[in-house]
Structure formats: structure tokens, C-alpha cells
Amino acid sequence: MVESRNPLASFHRTYSERLAGLSGSEALPLHKFRLTWNAFARLLDLKYEDSFKCDTCGLQPPVVICDGTTIGLNKKLLEPIPDTERESSHHDHPVDNGTKHSDRVFIPNPKIRKLLLQYSSTTHPTEKPFSCEEYKTMIQLMKKNDHLHSLTRFIDLISDQGRNLIAPREFSPFLQDLSKNSPTSAILQLPEQSKAKQYIKEVIHGLDIFSSENQRKLEIIQQDAPVIFDFLSGYGRTAYGVPREVRHLLRDVLLRARNSYAFSNNRTEDNIDYPAPQEDPIACFPCLPKHRGKPVYSLDRTSDRHRRGEDACKKLSNKHPTLSPGIFTMHCMHGVCYGFQAMRQVESPEIPFNILTTRFTKAPEIVIYDNSCRLHQYCLNREPRYFMNTTFLVDRLHWKNHTGF
Incomplete structure (x- = not known):
């Protein structure tokens, strides 16, 4: 399965057909086969950190290329959002770092x-x-x-x-x-x-x-x-x-x-209180563990986000009744994947923003994303100082569809 790079379900279907043709016996059901495979994988001495790291870019790549894919999962398999890193104190006192x-x-x-x-x-x-x-x-x-x-x-x-x-x-x-x-x-x-x-x-x-x-x-x-x-x-x-x-x-x-x-309300980086980090069970970033949690930003609690330009370039998506929207991936400039995350909601700038702010101790120098227009606005509305030296780019294939820059 690993050598052929087939999904687990496809491998199980092929294996079941071959087993039935050779001996007439039935293979394990898919759900039991999945549990067996996951238990076996945990016993292997695999260094995932080496597989999800570029030897040239190191632990935190200076240039990242990110995008969402439409590889959907059954929504029932996705665990709910952990709420422990959003304490009540952060709800009562949202962070307001953004500029107008x-x-x-x-x-x-x-x-x-x-x-x-x-x-x-x-x-x-x-x-x-x-x-x-x-x-x-x-x-x-x-x-x-x-x-x-x-x-x-x-x-x-x-x-x-x-x-x-x-x-x-x-x-x-x-x-x-x-x-x-x-x-x-x-x-x-x-x-x-x-x-x-x-x-x-x-x-x-x-x-x-x-x-x-x-x-x-x-x-x-x-x-x-x-x-x-x-x-x-x-x-x-x-x-x-x-x-x-x-x-x-x-x-x-x-x-x-x-x-x-510029910081709003005369804030400085020293007086920002961020919640403690907690890993998301549906994300895999072996070389990029979370170093801080995501607070509640004041703009997240307002309904009229267009006042800060977040509707400059909208990315339209359709929801599937049973499947998740897909998987969001992040690569370095050499094509090495640094991790991925299953998306609970349709793709939006919030997903790459959360990855960049909670898993990177320093913002990348260049971020390439097909919706960088909105991502740039989203970052300036919440963490402008953090992205002060970051350049946001749209790839040539998607550039014609954007009007934000």
C-alpha cells in the first residue's frame, strides 16, 4: 500500500477482490482493517520529522506554498474543535492588534x-x-x-x-x-x-x-x-x-x-496575552508543533468584516452533505510537504493564518497562496506586526482571477 501510494480504501478493495478470487474467503471489514493498520503503524519506528522537513529549508521554511485540496473525509470521522485553548478570559477580552x-x-x-x-x-x-x-x-x-x-x-x-x-x-x-x-x-x-x-x-x-x-x-x-x-x-x-x-x-x-x-490602541508585543497551545487532532505538522494558541480577535466577533477589506476577493466553495471540504497542505519552495490539516469548514484565509501564527516562531519571508489578496487583509486585521516582513504572492495561474492587489 505504501509503495503503490494507494488510499487505504482502494487498497482494501483490491485486496478483498484478490483474496476472494484465490481462496474464496472474506477479508476483514474496512473499519477493522483501518484499526489494524493504524495500530501496526504506531509500532513502527518512523521518524516523521525527517519525512516532513526539507534539508535545505530546515525546521521553518522561509518560503511557503499553501493550498487546499478537495480530498474530502467523512464528516463523522472529524473530531470537534478543541476549546481548551480558548479560555473564557480571552473571550471576555479579545485581542485587538489589527489596523484599520x-x-x-x-x-x-x-x-x-x-x-x-x-x-x-x-x-x-x-x-x-x-x-x-x-x-x-x-x-x-x-x-x-x-x-x-x-x-x-x-x-x-x-x-x-x-x-x-x-x-x-x-x-x-x-x-x-x-x-x-x-x-x-x-x-x-x-x-x-x-x-x-x-x-x-x-x-x-x-x-x-x-x-x-x-x-x-x-x-x-x-x-x-x-x-x-x-x-x-x-x-x-x-x-x-x-x-x-x-x-x-x-x-x-x-x-x-x-x-x-502599526499597533492599534498603543499596544506592544510585550502586553499581548496568548492562550496555551494545544495540538489539533486532525492536523499533522511533525516539524512545526504549536508554540502558542490562537486567541479570539475583536474582528472575529463582528459581522461586518467588509469594513476592513476582507471581502476584496472572495473564494466561493460548495459544501458536500457528508464529506469534509478537503485537506489544506503547506510546502516549501523545494516541494517538500511540511504538514497538512483536514478542513472542518470551507477553505478560508483563517486556515493558513492559524498555521502561520501558531506554528511558526517567525513569519515566513514569502507566502504563496492562490487567495493571498484576502489572506493579506486577514493578517493585517489581526497580526500586522507579525507579518511586517512577509511578502504575499499569488501564483501566475490564479492571478487573473484576483482584484485585491
Whole structure:
């Protein structure tokens, strides 16, 4: 069975057919055969830790690839959720570490976002052109927000004081990114200590990034922050280096991105009380035992989660009347499985979030998941500081179906 990699039920069916054909006798029923096999497996001296660990990545892989499968189990075989790690004290005092969605997006006002998207979009003959009145309304609304003053001055610059009602093509992608209802940190996806972010800060303080001696720095920005590189390249080099309006806008973008990871209510990591860990009987992570329990977050108790952007990209699933939704797996970049967990409910960002926060002592550098749009929002709503240096990516196959980033 192990060598052929057949499921237990398939192996038992084949074994029963062969036994009946050879001797006419009946094999053990499936439920007894399962109990016998499990008892035999417990007697074997198997080092599961070695089988679920990559020799290159070690105990905690820096890059994880996770996804759910539709290999369902009989729901009756799944044990109920252990409630011992959610004590009453944690229900009475839920953890509130998350940041507000309105503080994470660059433009909180949906009307401004819509007008900026119209201004920066490539016009089409059948579309209504961006009018002068709409331009004036957009500028007036922007001036009411302090952190949008740099964006206002930049748009005035590239539009020649409103004479051009269509954004230059070289700046359209960057302005469209700013007009999205997504965290500003998702546009950059740069760890705090990355070289690219450091070089962008130098540009903000007046570095001439286009000079020959800074060519290597420009290449790193191009590689790690292509959105910023394209934006800088759109304006190019002037006699005075990068224009002041461009530098001030980059400054405000970085400041806004940093808001995604600020503790709410002046909390710090030292005063967060997490429950004790307890292993889930339907999960198997031999190299990743739980080091802490999962608390009750304040957002888990609210019904209007869309206020923090968790409905940006929904993943629709159908429930089966007798089978579980499937199994959630986690691999490293070399294809080694670090563990799996049977899903009691339909797949959601809560499953990878629980694995990453309770089994990893440090968040992975890169998380690749087909629903990273919602997972990123989910993490920022609950543990933003923990994922401060984590990059969330969607694989190329699923990218076209997502709108969250």
C-alpha cells in the first residue's frame, strides 16, 4: 500500500477482490482493517520529522506554498474543535492588534479613488471623457486630506495645472495602483529592512538615482520594487535630479504603507496575552508543533468584516452533505510537504493564518497562496506586526482571477 501510494480504501478493495478470487474467503471489514493498520503503524519506528522537513529549508521554511485540496473525509470521522485553548478570559477580552482598513489604503475616500481611476485610465472612444469639472472636484477633495497634498501637487504638475485631463501614459499604472481599495503596503511588498526600500528613502532625501554611480541601486529598485521603478523612469532625470513633487509623493506612499503595521490602541508585543497551545487532532505538522494558541480577535466577533477589506476577493466553495471540504497542505519552495490539516469548514484565509501564527516562531519571508489578496487583509486585521516582513504572492495561474492587489 505504501509503495503503490494507494488510499487505504482502494487498497482494501483490491485486496478483498484478490483474496476472494484465490481462496474464496472474506477479508476483514474496512473499519477493522483501518484499526489494524493504524495500530501496526504506531509500532513502527518512523521518524516523521525527517519525512516532513526539507534539508535545505530546515525546521521553518522561509518560503511557503499553501493550498487546499478537495480530498474530502467523512464528516463523522472529524473530531470537534478543541476549546481548551480558548479560555473564557480571552473571550471576555479579545485581542485587538489589527489596523484599520481606512488607515492602510492610500486614498480612503471612495469618491476620490473613483475620480483618480477615471483620470489615470486610458480613454476609450465609447467611454465618457474625464471632464474639467470632475478634475476640479477631485483636486478639491484631495486638498481636504493632509496626506494627499503631495498627490495633488504631483497631478497639478503632470496635468499642467489642469490643462491636460488625461494622465500621461507613463504615470497611469502608478496612479491606478494608488486608486485601488487595497493596502498601500500591498503595492510595494517591501520588507522594512530591504535594500530597495532603503534606496527609495535615499531618493526621497535627494539622491540622484539616475546617475552612473547609482546604477546598481536603480537595478535593485527595478528588481524588488518595479512599480516605483516605472514611476521614477516615467519622469526620468532632470537637471536637478528627481523632481521634488515626485519625492514628496514617494515619501507619503512609504508613510502610508507603514501604517499597515502599526499597533492599534498603543499596544506592544510585550502586553499581548496568548492562550496555551494545544495540538489539533486532525492536523499533522511533525516539524512545526504549536508554540502558542490562537486567541479570539475583536474582528472575529463582528459581522461586518467588509469594513476592513476582507471581502476584496472572495473564494466561493460548495459544501458536500457528508464529506469534509478537503485537506489544506503547506510546502516549501523545494516541494517538500511540511504538514497538512483536514478542513472542518470551507477553505478560508483563517486556515493558513492559524498555521502561520501558531506554528511558526517567525513569519515566513514569502507566502504563496492562490487567495493571498484576502489572506493579506486577514493578517493585517489581526497580526500586522507579525507579518511586517512577509511578502504575499499569488501564483501566475490564479492571478487573473484576483482584484485585491
